[in-house]
Amino acid sequence: MESTKTAMEAFEKLEKVGEGTYGKVYRARERATGRIIALKKTKLHEDDEGVPPTTLREISILRMLSRDPHVVNNQIEMPLTKSNRLLDVKQGVNKDGKTVLYLVFEYMETDLKKFIRSFRQTGENIQPNVVKCLMYQLCKGVAFCHAHGVLHRDLKPHNLLMDKKTLILKIADLGLARAFTLPIKKYTHEILTLWYRAPEVLLGATHYSTAVDMWSVGCIFAELVTKTALFAGDSELQQLLHIFRLLGTPNEEIWPGVSKLKDWHEYPQWKPKPISTCVPNLDEDGLNLLSQMLEYEPSKRISAKKAMEHPYFDDLDKTHL
Template sequence: KNPFKRLKFLIADCFIYCAGIVHENVKMGSDGESDQASGTSSDEVHSPVRVRMRNNHHRRISNEDINKRLSLPADIRLPEGYLEKFAMNSPPFDKPMSRRLRRASLSEIGFGKLETYIKLDKLGEGTYATVFKGRSKLTDNLVALKEIRLEHEEGAPCTAIREVSLLKDLKHANIVTLHDIIHTDKCLTLVFEYLEKDLKQYMDDCGNIMSVHNVKIFLYQLLRGLAYCHRRKVLHRDLKPQNLLISEKGELKLADFGLARAKSVPTKTYSNEVVTLWYRPPDVLLGSTEYSTPIDMWGVGCIFYEMITGRPLFPGSTVEDELHLIFRVLGTPTEKTWPGITTSEEFKTYNFPLYRAEPLVNHAPRYAEIDVSNTSFSSKNRVSAEDALRHSYFRSLGEQVQTLPDTASIFSVKGIQLQKDPGKRSSVHPESSNHFCFRVQQSHFF
C-alpha cells in the first residue's frame, strides 16, 4: 500500500544479498561471492553429491586439504562421507575452485543453516535483535547468535547490513569474528565467536583498579585492531568499553560494527549522530559531518583514561553538558587552539564561559607515562592509530609485537601475559592461569 516502504524493502534485500547473506531456501553460500568461477576453471559445477571423476586428476585429499581450500577452521567436523564427495568433485589443486562449488560445499557442510547451531541461554534483547549463547555442531565451540528480526515492509535494518558487509572482509586477531550468516524470511542470524566479557565488565570485576601493565596490553590491541580498520578505510564510529570484547586469555576484540562506515575518498558527508555521547569528539558534538579516522582516535583517548583511572573522562548527560566537561579540562577553544571555531554558529549558540585548560595528569597521575594527543580539539592534531602503535610507551612489549601477522594474537609473543589487577575480586591469579571468572551479562552486540 505504501510504495516508498516497498521500495525501501526491496533495496534492503538487494543489499543483503550483495553483502553475502545466505537464504536457507536458496542455494547460496555465506562467502558472498558471485556464481562466476574464481579463476580460469571451465568445469561445470553441480551439487557435491552429483559428481564425476575428472580425467585421472583425482588424488587422496585429507581433512587439512579441505580446510585450507575452503578457509575452514582446523577443528571443523566434516559430515560423514564428505571427504570422499569433495575428493571426487574438487578440481585438481593446481586449478582454481569455482565459486559456485565453494558455496555448495559450505552449504553441504552445514554453513548457512539454523540446525547447525544449538541455541542455549538468552543473553540480551534490543530494539531490533536478540542475542543468544549457542553452540556450533561443526566445531562444538560456543558462539553468539545475534537474531535480527525482519519486518515485512522494512527489510533488514541498515545497521545489520553494514555490520555484515564490513565484518565479512575484516579478518584480524583484534576484531570479533563473524563465523556464519543465516537468512530466513523472518530472521537474519549472525553467528559470532563467543566472548562473555567486555572491557566495561572487566573493569567492574577488578573494582576499576587495573594493572598499568594490563592497560598497556589492552590499549595496544585496541590500536592494532583500529589501525587495521583504518588502513582499509573503515571507521568504527562507536568505540566504547562495552564494544570491546575480552577473551579468557585477555585478547581484546573490536565488536559492534553497526555504526561503522567505509570511508570514501574524497571524504563524504556523514551523520553526526554517531558515537556514544561520552566518547564523541567535540567537532562532531558541534555538528560536524565531515570527519575521518580521528573520530575513532578521540574515543581511544577517552577509553585509555578510563582504564587508567577507573572512571569515564567526560560523562555528560546532554550534548551541552558533554561540551562543558570537555572544555573544563581542555579549556574553552579559541582561534589559536581551534582555528575557525569562533565563526561556528553552533559554538556561539552555547555561549560557553572561558575555561582554562588543565593538564590531564592533574586528573590522573598514572596518565603521565604517555603524552596522548588524541584528546585534541583539532582532528588534524590527533595521532593516528598506526603512529600510536610505534609510541615509546609500548617499547616494553618488545619489537616482535610490531611485526605480527594480522591474524596472530599479541599473546603468541613469548613473555606477554596479563598481570593480576590490584582490585581483582576473584581469588584466581590470571598471571599463572590466564583464566577469568565470567558471568552472563546483557548483550554487547547492540
C-alpha cells in the same frame, strides 16, 4: 544462506546476552562441533525488497575485516584485525513470516566495561602492563579498520570484547561502522555514544573522519587507568563543558574553524589543566600519548598507526599481539 530451520538445527541457544537497535544477541552452541558462538538475530523489514542496505553494509564490512591473515596464540586462532570475526550468515523466516538473519560470531566471555567494573568493585587498579597490552590491541584494531577505509564511530568499553585469561581484546559491534571515501560523506551525530564522543561531533561537524575514533580511544585509555569515565556528561552541552573544564575552552587559535561549527556558541572560558589531574596513575609516556589522542583539532589528533609506534608501547612484548 540457509533456512531458519537449518540455522536453528545447527545452533542451540543458551542465553540472551544483549539486545540493541539491530536485534538480539545470544550465546549459543554449534551442535556439530560443541563450539560456543555468539548469534546475532536481526529482523528485516517486511516492505524491504530483499536484505536492507544497512544490513548488507554491516555484513560486507564484517566479512572484509574477517579476511585478514590469522596468527595462533595460546592455541587460539585470532585475526590480526582484532575485530570480532563473522563466522557465518544464515537467513530464514520466523513464525510471523518475517525474514530473519542470523549473524554467527566467535564468542568472547566478557567486555571491557565489565572488566573495568570488576576492578572498581574490588578497589584494585588495573595493572599498568595490562592497560598497555589492551591499549596496543585497541590501537591495532582501529588502525586496521582505518587502513581498510572503515570508521567504527561508536567505540566504547561495552563494544570491546575480551578474554580475561589471555587478555585478547577485539573490537565488536561494527553495526554503525561506515566505509569512508574521499571526500568524507556527511554523517549524522545522534547515534554516537555521548561519553566517548569527539568535540567536533558534539559541535555539529558533519564532515569528519578517523579522528573521531581516536578521541574515543583516548577516553577509553583514561578510563582503563582510573576505572571512571573521563567525561561523563548527561547531555551534549554537559559533555562539552566536561571536556572544556579539563582541556580548556577551545578558540580559533587552538582550533582554527571551531567557531564556524554549526552548534558553536559562546561558552564559559576555562584554562587547560594538566591531564594528570584527572589521570594521576599514568606515567609520562602514557600522558603524552593520551594528550595526543585528545587534541582538539582533528587533523592534529594522533592516528591509530602512529599511536602504535609511540614510546609508551616500547617495553611491551608485541610478539603475539
